[in-house]
Amino acid sequence: MEFELLAKEIFNADSQIVHLGLIDLEGNVLLDQSASASAPMEPDADRISFYRQLDVRRHAREHLDEAYGKTDYVHIIREKMQQAILYLPKITIYLTLEKSMTPDEVKTAIQKIKFLDSDIMKSGI
Numbered sequence: 724m725e726f727e728l729l730a731k732e733i734f735n736a737d738s739q740i741v742h743l744g745l746i747d748l749e750g751n752v753l754l755d756q757s758a759s760a761s762a763p764m765e766p767d768a769d770r771i772s773f774y775r776q777l778d779v780r781r782h783a784r785e786h787l788d789e790a791y792g793k794t795d796y797v798h799i800i801r802e803k804m805q806q807a808i809l810y811l812p813k814i815t816i817y818l819t820l821e822k823s824m825t826p827d828e829v830k831t832a833i834q835k836i837k838f839l840d841s842d843i844m845k846s847g848i
Contacts, residue, residue: 726754727763732839733816734758737832741804742819744770750778753814774817777808781815796833798826807833 726745734740744766745753752774755766766774784794799806805820807829816836820829 727756729839730754730756730763733818733836736835736839737828739821739824739828740818740832741821744774744817746774746778746815746817748778748781748813748815750775777815777817781808781810784810798829798833805829809833809836811837 729745730743733743740758742755742757744755747753752766752771754763755770755774756763781794788794794810796810797806797808799808804822805824807818807820809816809818818832820832824832
C-alpha cells in the first residue's frame, strides 16, 4: 500500500508522467504502474529484465561516485518518448514521460518528486 501511495504522489507531481516503476537496490520490481491505470500491474518478463538492467547500470555508475560525484538522475530522450531515472538512497524510480516535455520541465518534475512529503517518501521506501 505504501508503494501505491508513493506512486500516486509521483503521478500528481506532473501530469506528463506516463508510467513509473519503483525498483529496489537488488533490481526487484516494487511497483509498476501506468498513469492511466487505477492500480499497479504485474510486469511482464521483458520489463522485469529491463528493471534489473537499470539496477546494474545504477551500480556501475556508483563506481564513479568518488571521482565524479553521485548521479542525481538520468534523462533520456528517445524518438517516441522520454525516460527519467532517479536514484534515491533506497530505491530507483523509473519514469516514462511525454515526448513533448522540455528538459526544464523534466528537471522540474524530478525536483518535485525528490521533495515529496518526507513521510510519504519514507513510508514508500
